[in-house]
Amino acid sequence: MAMFSRLAIAAILLMSGAVMGELALGEPAFDEKAPAFDIEAHRGGRALLPENTLASFANALSMGVDTLELDTGVTRDGVVVVSHERGLNPDLARGPDGQYVAPPGIPFVKLSLDEVKQYDVGRIRPGSAYAAQFPDQRAVPGTKIPTLKEVFDLVRRSGDDRVRFNIETKIDPDHPDESPGPDRFVALLLDLVRAEKFAGRVMVQSFDWRTLQLVQKLAPEIPTVYLTVQSGKSPTVAPDRATAWTAGFDPAEHGHSIPRTISDAGGAIWSPYFGDVTEALIAESHALGLKVVVWTVNREADMARLIDLGVDGIISDHPDLLRQVSAGQGIALPKGSPVTPEAHERDSHSVIARSEATKQSMHRRMLSMDCFAPLAMTIASIGRWLIITPSSASPSPRAAPRRSRRGRGRRSRRWRRGRSWNGGGARRGRGCWRCAPPAPGPRTP
Numbered sequence: 001m002a003m004f005s006r007l008a009i010a011a012i013l014l015m016s017g018a019v020m021g022e023l024a025l026g027e028p029a030f031d032e033k034a035p036a037f038d039i040e041a042h043r044g045g046r047a048l049l050p051e052n053t054l055a056s057f058a059n060a061l062s063m064g065v066d067t068l069e070l071d072t073g074v075t076r077d078g079v080v081v082v083s084h085e086r087g088l089n090p091d092l093a094r095g096p097d098g099q100y101v102a103p104p105g106i107p108f109v110k111l112s113l114d115e116v117k118q119y120d121v122g123r124i125r126p127g128s129a130y131a132a133q134f135p136d137q138r139a140v141p142g143t144k145i146p147t148l149k150e151v152f153d154l155v156r157r158s159g160d161d162r163v164r165f166n167i168e169t170k171i172d173p174d175h176p177d178e179s180p181g182p183d184r185f186v187a188l189l190l191d192l193v194r195a196e197k198f199a200g201r202v203m204v205q206s207f208d209w210r211t212l213q214l215v216q217k218l219a220p221e222i223p224t225v226y227l228t229v230q231s232g233k234s235p236t237v238a239p240d241r242a243t244a245w246t247a248g249f250d251p252a253e254h255g256h257s258i259p260r261t262i263s264d265a266g267g268a269i270w271s272p273y274f275g276d277v278t279e280a281l282i283a284e285s286h287a288l289g290l291k292v293v294v295w296t297v298n299r300e301a302d303m304a305r306l307i308d309l310g311v312d313g314i315i316s317d318h319p320d321l322l323r324q325v326s327a328g329q330g331i332a333l334p335k336g337s338p339v340t341p342e343a344h345e346r347d348s349h350s351v352i353a354r355s356e357a358t359k360q361s362m363h364r365r366m367l368s369m370d371c372f373a374p375l376a377m378t379i380a381s382i383g384r385w386l387i388i389t390p391s392s393a394s395p396s397p398r399a400a401p402r403r404s405r406r407g408r409g410r411r412s413r414r415w416r417r418g419r420s421w422n423g424g425g426a427r428r429g430r431g432c433w434r435c436a437p438p439a440p441g442p443r444t445p
Contacts, residue, residue: 034164035066035332035334036331036332037066037307037312037313037326037331038066038067038293038312038313038314039065039066039067039313039314039316039319039322039323039326039333039334040065040066040067040068040069040166040293040313040314040315040316040319041056041057041060041063041065041067041068041069041316041319042069042295042296042315042316042317042319043056043069043070043071043084043317044056044057044059044060044068044069044070045059045060045063045065045316045317045318045319045320046134046137046317047134047136047137047298047317047318048136048137048138048317048318048319048320049137049138049140050092050121050122050123050124050137050139050140050143051084051092052070052071052082052083052084052145052146053082053121053122053140053143053144053145053146053341054143054146054150054151054154054341054342055122055140055143055341057070057151057154057155057341058154058158058339058340058341060319061154061155061158061160061163061336061337061338061339062158062336062337062338062339063319063320063323063336064323064333064334064335064336064337065163065319065323065334066162066163066164066313066334067163067164067165067166067203067313068151068155068163068164068165068166069166069168069295069315070082070148070151070165070166070167070168071083071084071167071168071170072148072167072168072169072170072189073085073086073087073108073109073170073179074108074109074179074180074184074185074188075108075109075111075112075113075116076108076109076110076111076112077112077113078188079113079147080147080148080149080188080189080192081108081113081116081145081146081147081148082145082146082147082148082151083108083145083170084170085105085170086107086108086170086171086172086175086178086179087104087105087106087107087108087110087111087178088101088105088106088108088111088116088119089101089105089121090102090103090104090105090125091124091125091128091129091130091131092121092123092124092125092130093105093119093120093121093145094119094120094121094123095118095119096118100125101119107177107178107179108179109177109178109179109180113147116145117144117145119144119145120141120142120143120144121143121144121145122139122140122141122142122143123139123140123141124137124139134317148167148189148192149192149196151165152196152198154339154341157339158337158338158339159337159339160337160339162334163201163334163337164201164202164203165198165201165202165203166203166205166225166293166315167189167193167202167203167204167205168204168205168206168227169182169185169186169189169204169205169206169208169211171185171206171208171210171211172208173208173210173244173245174244182208182210182211182214183214185211186211186214186215186218187218189204190215190218190219190222193219193222194219199219199221199222200221202222203222203223203224203225203268203269204222204223204224204225205224205225205226205227205269205271206225206226206227207227207228207229207236207245208245208247209226209245209246209247209249209265210247212224212225212226212247212265212266212267213247213265213266216266223268223269224266224267224268224269225267225268225269225270225271225293226262226265226267226269226270226271227271227272227295228258228262228270228271228272228273228276229272229273229276230258230272230273230276231273231275231276232273237251237258237261238251239251239252239256239257239258240252240256246261247265249261249264249265257284258270258272258281259281259284259285259288259290260284260288262290263285263288263289263290267290268290268291269290269291269292269293269312270285270290270291270292270293271292271293271294271295271315272292272294272295273294273295274294274295274296274297274302274306274314277292277294277306277309277311278309279309279310282309282310282311283310286310291312291313292310292311292312292313293311293312293313293314293315294306294311294313294314294315295314295315296315296316296317297314297315297316297322298316298317298318298321300321300324300325303316303321303322303325303326304325304328304329307325307326307329307331308329
């Protein structure tokens with residue numbers, strides 16, 4: 001009994017050590033992953049490859065970026081898909097007949113995932129304004145609209161355990177019929193992010209601040225990114241009034257300041273159109289504890305100017321150019337993790353990248369467990385004492401009684417007779433249970 005107690009105590013101590021080890025090996029908090037300067041590939045880098053596709057995300061991962069910026073919608077059957085539009089884009093989506101869909105496209109909420117997967121988004125419609133904007137984009141015919149889960153799977157295959165996701169909810173308060181309501185949209189997104197165990201690497205962004213308020217309530221550990229645009233034909237915010245996009249927040253009640261309004265709303269990052277920011281607004285944001293990540297910057301001169309102004313990150317269609325400009329400014333560049341879009345296309349480079357990433361991850365985890373080394377040694381010492389030290393209450397060991405040769409012989413003969421299920425003892429109703437045929441059932445390949 002005493003020996004059993006000692007073993008039980010040892011087991012409890014060892015389990016406690018295992019639990020603390022799990023805490024040490026847990027996923028780092030989001031801020032621990034945040035780079036000093038955030039290089040974000042807009043829609044995966046749409047100037048280079050088809051936007052928001054596994055091809056563009058694989059290219060960005062292979063190149064090396066800090067964050068994959070992407071957009072999401074929801075299908076009729078509740079699957080989160082990756083697309084900038086709330087439905088099929090007439091400039092991108094071609095049906096099985098090879099024809100581009102007619103404007104204005106079909107909302108995802110009216111299509112099942114199987115129907116969405118029938119469309120090819122690997123080539124921009126020739127002659128369109130979009131094609132003129134990105135003449136150097138390499139077409140990848142046969143590319144399908146990915147699900148968010150497929151993007152997570154791609155990142156896992158790459159072995160990159162540091163890259164983050166800036167995920168936008170594509171929802172428009174002026175077109176509620178083209179997307180799920182904020183509650184359902186956010187619930188589906190958060191359920192997937194948590195199920196895939198990427199919550200520590202995700203930011204949620206939106207022009208519609210209603211979804212951000214819900215994220216802050218339901219998942220306070222996930223940073224929210226408040227998107228804004230003040231200039232142009234379709235501004236979403238104004239310093240002197242609330243809009244349909246601001247979830248009831250009125251900048252006029254917050255000193256007519258957009259950064260202060262976002263800070264008071266609970267945001268972690270302000271993400272304005274780059275033409276709307278000034279050095280004073282960036283300084284005000286930093287004083288409020290907000291980071292500033294601007295979109296969408298594609299010219300080298302603008303990139304360098306904004307870095308000099310002190311922005312915390314840039315979202316660009318040209319992540320390759322942004323890397324060059326950042327390096328010229330003395331910014332440390334993220335390492336690439338070579339990977340191909342499809343699992344069956346993996347090559348030796350991606351295997352090497354994953355192996356190296358695994359080594360680095362294990363090294364970080366070993367360092368994180370240094371503080372538990374004394375505890376581990378103590379547990380090991382106690383465990384050895386508890387298990388090895390003999391108990392005074394334990395009976396002295398005795399040699400096990402030997403079986404008689406006669407007994408062994410009888411058993412051996414019975415076994416030999418029953419060895420064949422159709423012969424020997426089986427004929428006399430004493431079939432050997434060890435040799436019984438398997439129970440009938442379906443065969444498996």
